[in-house]
Amino acid sequence: MTLSTLRRSARLLVAPSDTSAALQEFLESALRDLPWKVVFTDWVGHTYATGGGRAHWSGQHLRVNMKTKAAGRDILRLDGLRFLERFLEGDVDLDGNLYLLADIRKYAALRLKPWHIVGRIFKHLAFQSPGRAGVNVKSHYDIPQEALNVYLDRTYMSYSCGMFEHPGRLDPEEMTRVGQGQGDDFDSLEKSMWRKFKDAADYIAPASGERLLDVGCGYGGQLIVALENHPFGKVVGWTHSHNQASEGAKMLARFDPGRWELNEGDYRSDDRVYDHITSTGMISHVGPRGLVPYVRQVRRRIKKGGRYLHHALMTAHKRRPLDFDVGIAFNKKYVWPGFHWFTVGEHVRALEKNGFQIERVVNLTPHYAKTTAAWYERMMVHRDVMTEAVGEPTFRAWQVFLAGITGSYLNRDIHVYRLYCVAV
Numbered sequence: 001m002t003l004s005t006l007r008r009s010a011r012l013l014v015a016p017s018d019t020s021a022a023l024q025e026f027l028e029s030a031l032r033d034l035p036w037k038v039v040f041t042d043w044v045g046h047t048y049a050t051g052g053g054r055a056h057w058s059g060q061h062l063r064v065n066m067k068t069k070a071a072g073r074d075i076l077r078l079d080g081l082r083f084l085e086r087f088l089e090g091d092v093d094l095d096g097n098l099y100l101l102a103d104i105r106k107y108a109a110l111r112l113k114p115w116h117i118v119g120r121i122f123k124h125l126a127f128q129s130p131g132r133a134g135v136n137v138k139s140h141y142d143i144p145q146e147a148l149n150v151y152l153d154r155t156y157m158s159y160s161c162g163m164f165e166h167p168g169r170l171d172p173e174e175m176t177r178v179g180q181g182q183g184d185d186f187d188s189l190e191k192s193m194w195r196k197f198k199d200a201a202d203y204i205a206p207a208s209g210e211r212l213l214d215v216g217c218g219y220g221g222q223l224i225v226a227l228e229n230h231p232f233g234k235v236v237g238w239t240h241s242h243n244q245a246s247e248g249a250k251m252l253a254r255f256d257p258g259r260w261e262l263n264e265g266d267y268r269s270d271d272r273v274y275d276h277i278t279s280t281g282m283i284s285h286v287g288p289r290g291l292v293p294y295v296r297q298v299r300r301r302i303k304k305g306g307r308y309l310h311h312a313l314m315t316a317h318k319r320r321p322l323d324f325d326v327g328i329a330f331n332k333k334y335v336w337p338g339f340h341w342f343t344v345g346e347h348v349r350a351l352e353k354n355g356f357q358i359e360r361v362v363n364l365t366p367h368y369a370k371t372t373a374a375w376y377e378r379m380m381v382h383r384d385v386m387t388e389a390v391g392e393p394t395f396r397a398w399q400v401f402l403a404g405i406t407g408s409y410l411n412r413d414i415h416v417y418r419l420y421c422v423a424v
Contacts, residue, residue: 216282
C-alpha cells in the first residue's frame with residue numbers, strides 16, 4: 001500500500017461521516033493487488049468484493065462480515081490485533097478462505113499499535129524458567145483431549161511438522177483422509193509423521209544398547225518409531241503436558257517397559273548423559289533469551305560424538321522485532337503463550353559456538369504449511385466437536401492460528417529447519 005493511501009485513510013479517520021464508504025475505498029485500494037477474492041459485508045448490509053480472481057488451492061473465497069462500525073474503524077486505524085479480537089468476540093465473522101489472513105495483513109499493512117508494542121517488550125523478554133515453561137506448554141497442549149483428537153494425526157498425535165512425499169500438493173480432500181502411517185498408499189498426515197520420526201531415528205543410527213533422549217517428546221511418537229526400527233537400549237522422553245504424558249504412555253505400553261520412559265516435567269531435571277538426543281519443535285518454548293542456554297543444556301546431556309537432531313520453527317530475518325507482528329501478538333495472547341522464534345543464522349551460531357558441528361541443514365517450510373493446513377481442514381470437518389470441547393471463542397482463535405500460520409509458511413515469513421548435528 002502506498003504512503004498516499006495511508007494518508008488518505010488517516011484523513012478519513014479525522015472526519016468519519018460515512019465510515020462504510022471510507023472503509024470500502026480503503027479496502028479496495030489496499031487490496032487491489034491481492035491475487036485472491038475477498039468479499040466484505042459491513043454493518044449496514046453493504047457487500048463488495050476486493051482482490052483478484054486467481055483460483056486458490058482451498059477452492060474458496062474469504063468472506064468477512066463486520067457487524068459493528070467499530071470493527072470497520074479498527075481496519076481504518078490499521079489495528080489488526082483488535083480486529084481479530086472482535087472475531088473472537090463475535091463482532092466479526094470470517095468464513096471460507098482464512099488462509100488469506102497472512103496476505104491481507106501484508107497488503108493492508110495491519111500492525112500493532114504503540115501501546116501493544118510497549119506491553120510486549122516487557123512481557124515476552126523473560127527467560128523460560130522450568131515453572132514458566134510448564135505453564136506455557138500446558139496452556140497450549142493441555143486443552144481438552146477431545147479437541148486435539150479432531151485435528152492431529154490419529155497414529156502418533158504429533159504436534160509438529162510432518163515430512164510429506166508431496167509437500168506442494170495441497171488437496172483438502174487428501175489432507176482430511178485419515179491414514180495409518182508407514183503403509184499408507186497416499187500422502188497422509190499420519191505417514192508424514194512416521195517419515196519425520198523415521199528420518200531422525202535413521203540419522204541417529206545407534207549402536208546396540210545406546211540410549212536416546214527426546215526433549216519435548218509430545219505423545220512419544222519419536223520414541224515409538226525409534227524402538228520399532230533400531231536397537232536402542234532405552235529411549236527417554238520429557239514433556240510438560242499432562243495430556244501427552246498420560247496418552248503417550250498408553251501408546252508405548254506395547255513395548256518392554258525397561259526400554260522406555262515418558263516423563264511429565266522439565267527435561268532439565270534429568271541429569272543423565274545420553275548417547276544421542278532429538279528435539280522436534282521444542283526450541284520454540286525456550287523464550288527470547290533461551291536459545292544459547294538450551295543448546296548448552298543439550299550439550300551437557302550428550303556424549304562426545306553423539307548425534308543430535310535439532311528441529312525448529314524459525315523466523316525469516318526482519319528489521320522489526322518478532323513481537324511487533326500482529327499474528328505473533330495474537331497467538332501469544334490467545335493460543336500459544338511464551339513461544340519465540342529465532343533465525344536460522346542464530347540457531348547455527350548457537351550450535352557451533354556451544355559444542356556441535358552441523359552436518360546437514362534441511363528446510364521443511366512447505367512441509368509445515370501442508371501440516372498446519374491438514375490440521376485446519378480436519379478441525380473444520382469436526383468443528384462441532386471442537387466447539388463443544390473448547391467453546392466458540394477458543395475455536396475461533398484456533399482458526400486464526402492454524403489458517404494464519406499456514407499462510408505465513410506459504411509466504412515464507414516463517415520457516416522450519418532440521419539441523420543434523422554431532423557433539424564435538
